[in-house]
Amino acid sequence: MERSDMLKLVLLPILLAAVGVQGAVKQYDWTIDYAFWSPDCVEKLIIAINGQYPGPTIDATVGDTIVVKIHNKMPTESVVIHWHGMQQRGTPWADGTAFVSQCPVGPEDDYTYQFVVDNPGTFFYHGHHGMQRAAGFYGSxxxxxxxxxxEPFKYDEELSIIVNDWWHKSVHDQERGLYSNPFIWIGEPQSLLIxxxxxxxxSLVPTGAVANSGDCVTCNASVPQCQPYVLPVTPGKTYRLRIASVASLSSLNFILEGHNLTVVEADGHYVEPVVVNNLDIYSGESYSVLFTANQDPTRNYWAGINVRGRKPATPTGLAILNYLPNPSTLLPTTPTPVSPLWNDYNLSLAQAQLIKAHNSLEIPFTETSGSDKTIFLLNTQNRLNGVIKWALNNVTLVPLSTPYLAAYTYRRKLKTVLSASAPPPLTYTPGYDISSPPVNPNTTAGTGVYEFKLNEVVDVVIQNANTxxxxNSEVHPWHxxxxxxxxxxxxxxxFTSKDYAQLxxxxxxxxxxxxxxxxxxxxIRFKADNPGVWPFHCHIEPHFHMGMGVIFAxxxxxxxxxxLPAQNLGCGLTKNLIRP
Amino acid sequence: MERSDMLKLVLLPILLAAVGVQGAVKQYDWTIDYAFWSPDCVEKLIIAINGQYPGPTIDATVGDTIVVKIHNKMPTESVVIHWHGMQQRGTPWADGTAFVSQCPVGPEDDYTYQFVVDNPGTFFYHGHHGMQRAAGFYGSxxxxxxxxxxEPFKYDEELSIIVNDWWHKSVHDQERGLYSNPFIWIGEPQSLLIxxxxxxxxSLVPTGAVANSGDCVTCNASVPQCQPYVLPVTPGKTYRLRIASVASLSSLNFILEGHNLTVVEADGHYVEPVVVNNLDIYSGESYSVLFTANQDPTRNYWAGINVRGRKPATPTGLAILNYLPNPSTLLPTTPTPVSPLWNDYNLSLAQAQLIKAHNSLEIPFTETSGSDKTIFLLNTQNRLNGVIKWALNNVTLVPLSTPYLAAYTYRRKLKTVLSASAPPPLTYTPGYDISSPPVNPNTTAGTGVYEFKLNEVVDVVIQNANTxxxxNSEVHPWHxxxxxxxxxxxxxxxFTSKDYAQLxxxxxxxxxxxxxxxxxxxxIRFKADNPGVWPFHCHIEPHFHMGMGVIFAxxxxxxxxxxLPAQNLGCGLTKNLIRP
Structure with missing residues (x-):
């Protein structure tokens, strides 16, 4: 990082504070390194922050400036951190996406993220380089x-959890399999984590599977890291429970045994309150739900997550809803939570459609406003030189090896390949049969850039199809x-023109x-009012790395x-900017 | 890489050729990526070159210019390649040592090595970043x-092998253990590889361990990658067998059943011929041995390697000396080779002392010439903040995060920490008791630079001690x-002043x-006549990464x-050189 840039980064918050700009400056100093951890009682090398897993929680107030200095101590691996849900207005360089907003931060290198949090809500951060999110590199x-x-709702206290799925194979093994020919799929997760x-x-049930399972020799009370997470509640109080999913693959369903959940926030926006008794949560989503601890206070309850959207092959992930003053070790003797049938997609769709903007949210358009541009993205599974890929309009994303943002910022100096590859198509061939495997299974590789003029209103229709x-067709959460x-x-x-009527x-x-x-x-609809380069992609880690994304410039x-700070550069064609 | 530099690199060999400079230009295009491989019948993720393991052999003639363009396709890991035994005169930037000669080459980046091979002999190349050599990243x-x-000896044909030791744990797991507190040692290797x-x-013996070992379910003829390497010979002919060791940890002993070996070359220099019936080879060393296929031609023979210098816990590594026209699958029914006792160090010392310069080598000094500088390096095991390290004169090497070579080349612009840390001591406290653990086990961290004036004659006395x-004291091969x-x-x-008499x-x-x-x-003695920055370190992979090295500038x-080519830069303080 250039010293002058570094100074700016360090001084900016101080200056902002000095001139009376609202918001505090919250500084974090994070060492990123491998650690041995046993999230599900089986030890594995993970990526930890300051030796912690999950990473430290950032707790901020709207208007705060977040400054996170990272030190990469992994001996040979590079990193970035994406701040999921942060819009990075004015700081597109701080989005933390490898090869889009920045060069990966190499071994022994430092990098300082700085951005303002301008919206209250439940967010998280995670690695966005290779499959590092799946290596445990995330936090709240x-x-x-x-x-x-x-806030348009009331509660006494708040609790927060991140849910995900977990594999015993290293993410390097997992990722290498995905671009092997023949294909080596990661399979279903070994465990679900809260x-x-x-x-x-x-099973957490004391009389349960521990004694019965030869595979489970390490599952016991002597491994503190895999003891169930405890959600302590005082009887009678109402809680806001924040739930975010960083799942690598699984669509998850959350249940709080014996308690209804009132959904009040989704992805950092208030929603009209909806009561559910189980909550589907897709990778990349976050929710706040309210619940009242109004059940029999002499016992504890299960909090559980199950896989939906794929045929489940993983036991329920469990935490303990601990009615104080019961000990947290008092396990429920009731059966662990059972979620709706994994392939009851009508139920999934119906629940997803329940979520509506809170009535305080002003919608800046009407049915007749229209958009400036509509992109139809057909989601298919294909092959590139025999390797299985995901593609949009038959183009699979192979990112530039020079960060897109630098490629645009220094477009003249870098003479990059931005113009070399044709822009991907705005739509797909009408009449494509989504109910069958592609007639032509082959795809082409592309850098996937759609360019927008400032303030264009863009609609995107994402169309799913048979793999x-x-x-077979799968759920894809697009972020x-x-x-x-x-x-x-x-x-x-x-989706046909008739469907506009039901929007x-x-x-x-x-x-x-x-x-x-x-x-x-x-x-979806958004206004292209944030100068920068922004990925739009399936949040399923293996799908994105199999090309399921596009780039919005x-x-x-x-x-x-x-x-751009010099710390964002140093890889690919940005080496052309080195002038000793 | 800057385009102008790239052009120079590409054009240089052409120009050299055009002006009639001796030697061919040998170009290589290497893709570096993970691969699933079963070197010992157990599948593991390794680092392969163009999908091969070991990497492609470079076969060149003195005076050739070697140009190797690498493309790093590992999703998140960076690489370099060190050309072991190449002196890189005039091309110190091409030495391929992470953070010494260059920045690591990041994911999706390219790098072009170019150097002249100016000395005939048996050499090899390998990763020199983290513990990537131990991930299988090497070749001849x-x-x-x-x-x-x-050449001062005659033979009919030549054969070549690289030997090493092998672990099933990933090198990331291995390396993380080494700097953990409490310490997690890598242990003895699972296998030895030829x-x-x-x-x-x-055992390769057909009636052997396969059927007896429950651990060995995958050991069978259906895994071609772990079938023994075959050295085919024609009865009566004389062979030059090249042997190099890239072992991560083990001192190895090589035996060719029933055949004496005449050592004729060591590390790229002819030596006075010495006949041995087993050959100690330390990590980083290479030898050529001559043998004649003059035994019973109706059968094949074992080639074997065993661990010496550490209490062996690993089966003999085996290859087949195949007397043609016997089938290579005709396994010997004789016992597999047995090496001398692992801790008979007098035998090891005696054999090492057998190796003398060939009489054609002119020695540029005499007993009375003296050196300009003598450095005494005391080799101890210590602790730094509780973490076990190796140290020299009580300084453990913590390399700069900016390549040393760039730090010197751009010393003024980078204002690096070169001067911040005191140079390490030239000697250690007289009277240090090498037979006991250190009285003060704590060490300090340092950047380890000894600076030499051009053409200084330097003697280094490396003194081993108790861990x-x-x-306990261990063998350390210094490279x-x-x-x-x-x-x-x-x-x-x-070593005392009396010992000068026996040099x-x-x-x-x-x-x-x-x-x-x-x-x-x-x-050892050398003349500091090669401007550059050169590591001098224990070639045992974990020892170097535990700080057992110094830097000669x-x-x-x-x-x-x-x-320096721009491709060498882009990390650490060299980002200060980025001027968009």
């Missing part, structure tokens, strides 16, 4: 409003960087992640005015 | 003289980059690696004149 980012009374804790092939396997978007609708089958222009929720269901579609004529 | 580099008749092939816990464990050195002598106990100024061998035996010493006043 909670943004509170300035006054709790600003706040980084689970149990491989074990390479007969009678957009740099923006929230309005979810105008979701449905089954092929929601009245109270569409603002999200940063939207599921697209098997053989179905989802429609916004206000490209403004990008040469951005001063 | 053979340099032939212009005329075979230039030319990348071995068998875990199996942190009572009654110098950028030079060969004269091995003036080796001995037991503390060899008459026919000391030129080597690039020298073993230092337990509780013993070795003395030569002709430092000349280094600012070197034009």
């Amino acid at each position: 980012l909670i943004v509170h409003p300035e006054n709790i009374t600003d 706040e980084g804790r689970g149990a491989y092939n074990c 390479l396997t007969v009678n 957009l960087h740099g923006h929230d978007f309005y979810v105008l609708g979701m449905g089954n089958g092929v 929601n222009y009245v109270n569409p929720p603002l999200r940063n992640t939207v599921p697209v269901f098997p053989y179905g579609w989802s429609v 916004e206000g490209t004529d403004l990008l040469p005015r951005i001063k | 580099l053979i340099v032939h003289p212009e005329n075979i008749t230039d 030319e990348g092939r071995g068998a875990y816990n199996c 942190l464990t009572v009654n 110098l980059h950028g030079h060969d050195f004269y091995v003036l002598g080796m001995g037991n106990g503390v 060899n100024y008459v026919n000391p061998p030129l080597r690039n690696t020298v073993p230092v035996f337990p509780y013993g010493w070795s003395v 030569e002709g430092t006043d000349l280094l600012p004149r070197i034009k």
